[in-house]
Structure formats: structure tokens, C-alpha cells
Amino acid sequence: MEVPPRGPAILGTRLRHLLELLDGDVAAVYADLGLAHFRPRFTPVVRVLAASGPRSIRDLARAIGVTHSAASQTVAQMARDGLVSLAPGEDARQRIVGLTPKAESLVPTLEAEWAATAAAAAALEAELSFPLSRILDEALEALERRSMRQRIADAAPGLTTGAAASLTAGAEPGLTAGRAPDGGEE
Numbered sequence: 001m002e003v004p005p006r007g008p009a010i011l012g013t014r015l016r017h018l019l020e021l022l023d024g025d026v027a028a029v030y031a032d033l034g035l036a037h038f039r040p041r042f043t044p045v046v047r048v049l050a051a052s053g054p055r056s057i058r059d060l061a062r063a064i065g066v067t068h069s070a071a072s073q074t075v076a077q078m079a080r081d082g083l084v085s086l087a088p089g090e091d092a093r094q095r096i097v098g099l100t101p102k103a104e105s106l107v108p109t110l111e112a113e114w115a116a117t118a119a120a121a122a123a124l125e126a127e128l129s130f131p132l133s134r135i136l137d138e139a140l141e142a143l144e145r146r147s148m149r150q151r152i153a154d155a156a157p158g159l160t161t162g163a164a165a166s167l168t169a170g171a172e173p174g175l176t177a178g179r180a181p182d183g184g185e186e
Contacts (some may be wrong), residue, residue, distance in 0.1 A: 023040040023041070029113060038081075046083070083099065
């Protein structure tokens with residue numbers, strides 16, 4: 001059996017794999033509960049809306065700690081699944097998100113699953129040499145202080161300026177520096 005590569009050079013790949021393992025199993029639990037349509041990424045949205053009522057997408061993004069774009073995409077999927085409703089806000093560009101009766105009826109089951117997931121996460125952290133939640137908090141805080149882009153620029157001055165144009169000049173059509181062929185980040 002081949003040992004997967006490790007280390008900072010493939011940090012993004014390892015983080016995606018960890019998230020796939022965590023979210024995949026949580027999604028399987030949702031399916032076991034008869035909630036196959038409910039995705040783990042819906043959880044923070046439901047938690048915030050159940051606790052505080054309807055919010056704009058911008059406020060929701062801030063409350064759950066994601067970009068406006070990420071919140072908008074999640075809300076769009078939830079609307080397609082009948083879990084949230086969208087209403088116009090005070091400003092023509094603003095949309096207000098609220099839980100539908102369908103989503104509200106799921107909250108008791110979801111709360112029980114969330115408690116079980118929190119207990120399982122605590123058990124996982126007990127097996128680790130350092131709590132994963134603390135590492136994530138520290139990494140996010142460090143990246144808020146100085147972005148990964150800035151760190152790359154510091155590690156290779158000139159790479160993210162004029163030199164980048166020469167790197168992408170010979171790239172395949174549709175590929176850009178820092179993007180994988182599928183459009184995801186490298």
C-alpha cells in the first residue's frame with residue numbers, strides 16, 4: 001500500500017481530503033435519518049436562521065464565517081431543495097433568507113444529529129496530539145492577518161506580479177495560475 005504524500009506542499013489537497021472524510025460520513029448519517037437531501041454545508045445556515053430568524057445573505061455569510069459568494073451558492077441550493085425562502089430586501093440587490101416550514105420541521109432531528117456530531121468530533125480530537133478545532137482557528141486567524149497570496153509573494157518575490165504573466169502565457173486555454181483544470185484552487 002502506497003503512503004499518501006504529506007507536508008505543506010500539498011496542504012490544500014490534504015485539507016480537502018479531510019473535509020471529504022468528515023462531510024461524507026455526516027452526509028451518510030443524514031441519509032440514515034431519511035434526510036438524504038440535507039448536506040453538511042447547510043448546517044450553519046439552518047443553525048443561524050433557526051436561532052435568529054430571516055437574514056440577508058450578506059449578514060448570513062458574516063454570521064457563518066464564509067464569503068458572500070459561498071453563502072449565496074449554499075442558499076441557492078437550499079432554495080432548490082425547498083429548505084429556505086428568498087424575499088426581496090430593502091434594497092433591490094438584497095435578498096432575505098428564511099427557513100421554510102419544511103426546514104423548520106427538520107430542526108429537532110437536526111439538533112439531535114448536531115449534538116451527536118459534536119460528541120463524535122470531541123472524541124476525534126481526544127485521539128489527536130493537538131485539537132483540530134484549535135489548529136483550524138489558529139490557521140484562519142493567521143490567514144486573516146496575512147493571506148496565503150501574500151505569503152506566496154513573500155516566498156517568491158515577483159512570482160505574483162509580472163512573472164505570473166510569463167507563467168500563464170504558455171498555459172493551456174482555460175487554465176489560469178493558481179487554478180486547477182476543474183476551476184478549483186490548486
